[in-house]
Amino acid sequence: MVDAAVGAGVPKRARSIYDKEVQGVVWQVVVLAIVAGVVYYLYSNMVANQARQNITTGFDYLGREAGFGIGESWTTYSPASTYAQAVFVGFLNTLAVAIVGVVLATFIGISVGIALLSRNWLVAKLMSVYVNLLRNIPVLLQIIFWHTLITSERFLPIPREFLVENGPQPLLGSVYFTRRGIFMPIFEGHIGWLGALVGLIVGIIGAWLLARWAKRRMDDTGQQFPAFWAGIGVLAMCTFVGWIVMGAPTTVSYPSIGRFRVSGGMTMTPEFLALLLGLTVYTSAFIADIVRSGILSVPKGQIEAGRAIGLKESVIMRKVILPQALRVIIPPLTSQYLNLTKNSSLAVAVGYPELVSISNTTLSQTGQAPEAILIMMIVYLAISITTSLLMNWYNARIQLVER
Amino acid sequence: MRSTTKVAVASAAAVLMMGTAAYAQKTVELIKARGELVCGVSTGLGGFSVPDSAGKWTGLDVDYCKAVAAAILGDGNKVKFQALTAQQRFTALQSGEVDMLSRNTTWTLTRDTALGLNFTAVTYYDGQGFMVPKKLGVKSAKELDGATVCVQPGTTTELNLADYFRSNNMKFTPVVIENLQEVNAAFFSGRCDVYTTDASGLASIRKNDAPKGKSDDYVILPEIISKEPLGPVVRHGDDQFLDVVKWVIFATVEAEEYGVTSANAAKMATDTKNPGIKRLLGSTPGMGKALGLDEAWAMNAIKAVGNYGEIWERNIPALGLPRGVNNLWSKGGIMYAPPVR
Incomplete structure (x- = not known):
């Protein structure tokens, strides 16, 4: 009753077109309508043009036989496989180069970033040249540079030349550096390696639990525990046990050079190497600068305070500088990871069969451009969003907790 | 403010009405x-x-x-x-x-x-052929089991290649590069054992794109594996x-x-x-x-x-290509035009 009385006391406001709120809604509706109109126009235009030219549409083609070969694949693929399988091969190849690239670029980037702040003049200057040179040369050029370098007849032999008497000799007995890629020995596939992987995962969880326990104990009692080395021990133990239990495989497959084919062992193709080197080196230059700026963002007083209470330099780096620097580093780092993944599409220039390369082939063999491009967009979006979510989660974890 | 609203609405309407007129013209x-x-x-x-x-x-x-x-x-x-x-x-x-x-x-x-x-x-x-370095000593495409083959993507060549090796029970590794000049460079630097495309293309690439004076170091194999009109x-x-x-x-x-x-x-x-x-x-x-x-x-x-x-x-x-089947039908080829009447 009280509410009603209050409501009755206020005269009902007339909504005019000059009302800010009304105008806000109107503008949003108008903008939305224009966007929807443009999208609808483009879509209907495409559909009408396709219909008029009798172009086949739809995703049926994905189930048809692809009919073309692919140079390297993580799954079994042959020309008899379907277009869907071919696109999947491309997806895995994109993931492979992106994951290896991100790990390497991060490692090199952090090393160079710390070296940039070195008190050694020569080291600091050299690293500054590295960063400024590499991030200012377009990555496409760098990829083509590496590909030309690897496949040039001036530097490396082709596999056949190893068969010739007095020809080149493999490194370490069985690693072949050639214009056709690097051929090296690898352990033969065996369930034991799966056991080792499971052991490794168990070990990681074990080491993490150990570190948590050690931290809590230190918080409670002040007693220290060498959690890092103990963690490494746990990790190694678990991996080793997993490997032993599942049969302790030691058979190695060595590459054997034939007249045409190199069978056995592991191959890294020039295309993969060129792309990986190009992406890693280029991105690492950016990461180095991000790391440098992150470290510099930590106030000097923090470091001096650490020294004043007698912490070792390594502990200051680990416990004082890095936790604060990471907050500055992670967001731009995420976008570098996304850039690296997306830049992997430049592989078409050297012929590494990743997602774009294979989708393009599919597109021109079937003529179904909108479908092929839609699939590409969805896959890249999925990869990017997954990366962002992971990095945002990590970023949220390391943010300053206000107490 | 209201006139801008009108413009916006009008242009949206115009966009919609334009519809699919893009290709109506002959x-x-x-x-x-x-x-x-x-x-x-x-x-x-x-x-x-x-x-x-x-x-x-x-x-x-x-x-x-x-x-x-x-x-x-x-x-x-x-x-x-x-x-x-x-x-x-x-x-x-x-x-x-x-x-x-x-x-x-x-x-x-x-x-x-x-x-x-x-x-x-x-x-x-035309028809698809194979080109190899002469010093490989290969005389026939049937000897190419296991070879690395340079090919352009999105072509019938790419499909014929897979068909040919499959039907002859042979394996191959394709090196697929979109840019023609890049594929040529890859083949002539030895990235691939074999280059495959239409026979006319092979002749053209051997003559025009091989390293200077090295054209004769490459041979085109006798097999023509497809029809390429x-x-x-x-x-x-x-x-x-x-x-x-x-x-x-x-x-x-x-x-x-x-x-x-x-x-x-x-x-x-x-x-x-x-x-x-x-x-x-x-x-x-x-x-x-x-x-x-x-x-x-x-x-x-x-x-x-x-x-x-x-x-x-x-x-x-x-x-260096002969007229062959591309001669007029009256001169032993298959080039034939319906009458202009």
């Missing part, structure tokens, strides 16, 4: 209005379509672009050449970026139907333009049969008693009208590039 009208033909060609294949240092295009495929431009516009030089890779070519044609494709493109069922394209006529009967392509949905391109090609073949050349065409048109030649060159009107063009359409085309034999002689013998 291609021939479009070319006349624009004053030039936009022709899709390769990124550089000697003998077929290749730009010189001054940006002037030459080749058999290029000559057919010029012939069509001459038939429609009366001037064979009113062509804008658009260099396209194997992967770009069909999208470029489908989307209207080019009017026609004259780019050593193989006529297949899928392309002629599902891709929304129409093949006009064959300008070059090459010819210009247009879009579905414009019968007139399809007819124009098709009959310009037929006119050049017919001209060779009659002995009409770029040099004697004007004289022949007035002097000849042969009714066939009169119809072809427009002295007897009717053919041009049927195509919706000027009566001098074939005369202009022949004056611009010559008859089929002249086009061939200008471009292909330099690659």
Whole structure:
């Protein structure tokens, strides 16, 4: 009753077109309508043009036989496989180069970033040249540079030349550096390696639990525990046990050079190497600068305070500088990871069969451009969003907790 | 504020009403209005379509672009050449970026139907072959089990290659690079054992793209593993333009049969008693009208590039290729044009 009385006391406001709120809604509706109109126009235009030219549409083609070969694949693929399988091969190849690239670029980037702040003049200057040179040369050029370098007849032999008497000799007995890629020995596939992987995962969880326990104990009692080395021990133990239990495989497959084919062992193709080197080196230059700026963002007083209470330099780096620097580093780092993944599409220039390369082939063999491009967009979006979510989660974890 | 609202709403409405008018115009009208033909060609294949240092295009495929431009516009030089890779070519044609494709493109069922394209006529009967370094000592394609093969993506070549190795129970590793110059470089640097494409392309690449003086270090194997009829392509949905391109090609073949050349065409048109030649060159009107063009359409085309034999002689013998099946049907080949009447 009280509410009603209050409501009755206020005269009902007339909504005019000059009302800010009304105008806000109107503008949003108008903008939305224009966007929807443009999208609808483009879509209907495409559909009408396709219909008029009798172009086949739809995703049926994905189930048809692809009919073309692919140079390297993580799954079994042959020309008899379907277009869907071919696109999947491309997806895995994109993931492979992106994951290896991100790990390497991060490692090199952090090393160079710390070296940039070195008190050694020569080291600091050299690293500054590295960063400024590499991030200012377009990555496409760098990829083509590496590909030309690897496949040039001036530097490396082709596999056949190893068969010739007095020809080149493999490194370490069985690693072949050639214009056709690097051929090296690898352990033969065996369930034991799966056991080792499971052991490794168990070990990681074990080491993490150990570190948590050690931290809590230190918080409670002040007693220290060498959690890092103990963690490494746990990790190694678990991996080793997993490997032993599942049969302790030691058979190695060595590459054997034939007249045409190199069978056995592991191959890294020039295309993969060129792309990986190009992406890693280029991105690492950016990461180095991000790391440098992150470290510099930590106030000097923090470091001096650490020294004043007698912490070792390594502990200051680990416990004082890095936790604060990471907050500055992670967001731009995420976008570098996304850039690296997306830049992997430049592989078409050297012929590494990743997602774009294979989708393009599919597109021109079937003529179904909108479908092929839609699939590409969805896959890249999925990869990017997954990366962002992971990095945002990590970023949220390391943010300053206000107490 | 309100007037801007009106503008926004009006433009949105206009966009919607424009609907799908984008391609309503006939291609021939479009070319006349624009004053030039936009022709899709390769990124550089000697003998077929290749730009010189001054940006002037030459080749058999290029000559057919010029012939069509001459038939429609009366001037064979009113062509804008658009260099396209194997992967770009069909999208470029489908989307209207080019009017026609004259780019050593193989006529297949899928392309002629599902891709929304129409093949006009064959300008070059080709077949796929293999090229290897001589020092490999390979005499036949059957010896290539396990080989690494350089090939361009999005081509019939890529599919034939897989078919050939599959049906002969052999394995191969493809190295697939889109840019023609990059594939050539990869093969000549030894990244691949084998290069495969149309036999004409192999001859052209061996002659023009091998390292200087090294052409003889490479051999083309005797096996021809496929039929590759090459010819210009247009879009579905414009019968007139399809007819124009098709009959310009037929006119050049017919001209060779009659002995009409770029040099004697004007004289022949007035002097000849042969009714066939009169119809072809427009002295007897009717053919041009049927195509919706000027009566001098074939005369202009022949004056611009010559008859089929002249086009061939200008471009292909330099690659070391014999006329072979591309000779006239009356001279032991299969080049044959329906009558212009």
